[in-house]
Structure formats: C-alpha cells, structure tokens
Amino acid sequence: MTPPRADASLDAQGARDTADPARLAIDIRNLRKVYNGTSAVDGIDLAIPSGEFFGLLGPNGAGKTTTLRMLLGLTPIDAGSVRVLGMSIPEQEREIRARLGVVPQFDTLDPDFTVEENLLTYASYFGLSGPVLAQRIEDLLGLANLEARRRSRINTLSGGMKRRLTLARALINQPELVILDEPTTGLDPQARHHLWRQLRRLRERGVTLVLTTHYMEEAEELCDRIAIIDSGRIIACDSPRALIAAHVEPWVISLNADAARRFIADPSMLPARMLEIADSWLIYTADPAAVRAELDTAGLPHSTRAANLEDVFLRLTGHDLRD
Ligand SMILES: Nc1ncnc2c1ncn2[C@@H]1O[C@H](COP(=O)(O)OP(=O)(O)OP(=O)(O)O)[C@@H](O)[C@H]1O
Ligand SMILES: [Mg+2]
Known part of the structure; x- marks a missing residue:
C-alpha cells in the first residue's frame, strides 16, 4: 500500500490538471494558517471543479473550519492563494459573497428575531425585495419545513430547526457555490435525510457544494470527491469508492x-x-x-x-x- 501523504497532494491537484481553470469553483494553492506558532493549515492544495459535491473530512482540530473560513475571507490567509469562482480572496470578497451561500459550523441566527425576520434581514444584504423576496421566503420556509414556525423566535426553536433555517438562509441569494460546515450535526435521522435530499437537488441544478462532516456515511452518500485532512494537511483525496479501494x-x-x-x-x-x-x-x-x-x-x-x-x-x- 502506498503512503497516503505522498499521493494526496497530487490527487488534490488532479482536478486542476484536467479541468479548465475557468471552471474551477475553488482553487487553493499552498494555503497556510499559523496560530500561536502551530500550523492549523499547513500547505493545502485543492482544486474543486464547478458542479462538484466535495467533502472535507478530518478529526477534530484538523483544520477544516480554518480552511473554509480562509475561503470565505473570514480568517486572514498567512500564505498561499485562494480563488473562488474565478475571483481572488481577499480582493474580491464582496463579489464572491454575493454568489455563495454559507452554513457555518455554529449557528449565527439573530436570537432577537423570528424565523421569517432572520430570512428577511439576510435577504436585505443581497438587495432582495418585493414579490421576488416574498416568493423566495415562502420557498425557503417550505424547504426548511418551518412554515408553521415563521413567527417563532430563534430561542424557541430546536437545534435541528435552527440548522434547517441556517441552510435556508444560505440559499436566499440562489448561490452557485454553497459551503457547509457540519450542516447535519445534531439533526435527527429524518431531518438529516431531508437535508440530504435538498443538497442533492442543489447538486442536480449544477450548484457546487463543499461540505464538512463527521458522519462518514453522509460523505460517502453525497460527495463526488473527498479530501481527508489531518493536522492541517490533505492526506488523501479521491472519490469515496477509490479511497476505499486504495486504502483498506x-x-x-x-x-x-x-x-x-x-x-x-x-x-x-x-x-x-x-x-x-x-x-x-x-x-x-x-x-x-x-x-x-x-x-x-x-x-x-x-x-x-x-x-x-x-x-x-x-x-x-x-x-x-x-x-
Ligand atoms: N481563532 C483561533 N485562535 C487560535 N487557534 C485556533 C483558532 N481557530 C482555530 N484554531 C486552532 O486551529 C486548529 C484547527 O481548528 P479548526 O477549527 O479549523 O478544526 P476543524 O477541523 O474544523 O475541527 P472540528 O472538527 O472540531 O470542527 C485547532 O488546533 C484549533 O485549536
Ligand atoms: Mg470545524
């Protein structure tokens, strides 16, 4: 069996070699982040073609969230480069933000607002209004299965309801790229399957999806390709089937x-x-x-x-x- 580390960066870059650069939704080169002298992200290369459903797996503290936060311009990059939808971080962060959706690892819903108000506030950042906005809110409340809770305050929702609302909020601008950091943590099996169905639908519509999860079965079920990260490095990257065939x-x-x-x-x-x-x-x-x-x-x-x-x-x- 070949040592995983030697192959991994080649696999991770593989898509870059074969794909038209303009078709890459995400192009990360030699990305690094150091906290207190310790590398949280230690030279990651990743090329994710447009339309791919990509999974990032790794133990707690592996550097998944830090990588995603650098992609979003939320955490400054120490070294390396990031291009998202053909644009540069941090220079074109605003343009990128307009075209992507984010489900952060920890919910950032506004507790003082209702379900509907949270969606409306978020929509205002994208300049949505009038009948288009009204229809979008209805669609998303349906998608999140929260029509009956539209006037509920956030602190009266269950953890799973908040997760569903966060996904709905991420889709308000009809993004072409959606970044999901542990979207199904804490969801019951029905809610998880419901969310999988929504994600598959997005994938069918050509949306690029990048997901982190600790549920291996979820990654295997959903993702076209997966990178396994440990200690800030990609140690393997391939389709779930190829990873299984190569490593166990x-x-x-x-x-x-x-x-x-x-x-x-x-x-x-x-x-x-x-x-x-x-x-x-x-x-x-x-x-x-x-x-x-x-x-x-x-x-x-x-x-x-x-x-x-x-x-x-x-x-x-x-x-x-x-x-
Ligand atoms: N703001 C910060 N300040 C200092 N260290 C940080 C900060 N954010 C992350 N780290 C450290 O960077 C490393 C990677 O953390 P990160 O949150 O990216 O891991 P993760 O793979 O998302 O883990 P989990 O599966 O637990 O969410 C960890 O050692 C963490 O303690
Ligand atoms: Mg994390």
Missing part, C-alpha cells in the same frame, strides 16, 4: 473484544490486520471466507460487512471520529 481491504469482520482476545491468544490464527475500536475488534481482509471459517471453528461469534469510508478514515488518521 474490501471486507471487515467484527467481533467483540472478548472473542478477539481468545482469537489472538492463538497466534496461528492471527490475521493480517486488526484494529481495536471501543468494545470490538475489526479484522480487515480480502478473504473473508477463510477468516470466517477460522472463527467458526473456534466458535467465536462475528459479523461481516463491506469496507466503508469510516475504515479509510480510521486507517489514515489513526483517530476515532470524535476524539
């Missing part, structure tokens, strides 16, 4: 810790690679039948599944998802 064995057999201990007690049965996660052990293998046969012979209960993005994440970052 195709099958994962899990057994509880007690069974694993008995299994490991017999070295002749030791498989190529095992990983301890909380109360269970994972065996990664290309030959599940052989491993299962051994486990069955030893009378050890187990279950088998296909490898997924979470396995790639664990392998490359060596962390649990929420450390």
